[in-house]
Amino acid sequence: MNTANDLPMPGELRTELTCCPWGIAAVGGDGNVCAINPAFTRFTGLVTADVLGMGEADFVARLDSSGIERQRVEATGDLRAIHYFREASVHTEHDQRMSGLAEALREPLASIYGFTELLLTQDYDDETRRDLTATLLDQTEVMSNIINEKLDTRKIEPAAPPQTSPR
Amino acid sequence: MKKILIVDDQPNIRKLIHLALRDHFALEEAGDADSALERLMVARPDGLVLDVTMPGSIDGFQLCERIKRDPRLAEIHIVLVTACGQVSDQELGRALGADAYFIKPFSPLALARHLTTALLPATEDAAG
CATH class of the missing domain: 3.30.450.20 (PAS domain)
Structure with a gap:
């Protein structure tokens, strides 16, 4: 052969x-x-x-x-x-999965990027700043969930929350 | 004051764009393309900030095409703001008549600058 x-x-x-x-x-x-x-x-x-x-x-x-x-x-x-x-089908399926994942991640990332830019450049009152910061935290969690559910298939144990140093 | 309709199914994105544009434009919002189409006929905005992937009978691409093919609406300045980031998506958006294409994540200040340049007299400053 x-x-x-x-x-x-x-x-x-x-x-x-x-x-x-x-x-x-x-x-x-x-x-x-x-x-x-x-x-x-x-x-x-x-x-x-x-x-x-x-x-x-x-x-x-x-x-x-x-x-x-x-x-x-x-x-x-x-x-x-x-x-x-x-090979069309193999790559198309993989490409579509990756493309879908990228789109899913872009949504919360858009909030994180955009609100961060506004917080750094605009003068907002304290209440608005707290509200936008809470949105950042919320959207970070959305991203984390997408990664855990769609990207990380190894079923690893979630990391322990960061520990604060005693002062 | 020029009027802009923000169309996105994500409340956070609508809020983000609202914050970036509120000092320069009168703003309306819609959560899908179907309700946006209804609002367009009544509100007759000067600009449209339009997501692509949304629930409903039509998506942002289809709404963009309908607007640009309708002589009553064709003058509306359409900015697609979408997570559809492939080159083919951008080419499709341009082919359907979109005036600009922003890929998420995007700079809300850049979006504001684009719209103020496109829709407001040169004497008015862009956001940021």
């Missing part, structure tokens, strides 16, 4: 393909798939035996039928082309 290690190319580039997080398949000069990298197998479930020797047109049709958005670049030397892609 051919892997990226078997590709006829400089060792430096071969190592990059093997370690590359993008799925990569190489098409040889004869027009058939000649190698894939580990990320390709990880994302598609296809091993070298599934695609090795497959004509480029059939290979493309198989990827396209799986909904994999790929790019093709012309190669030189012993290779005809390189196909590369990010």
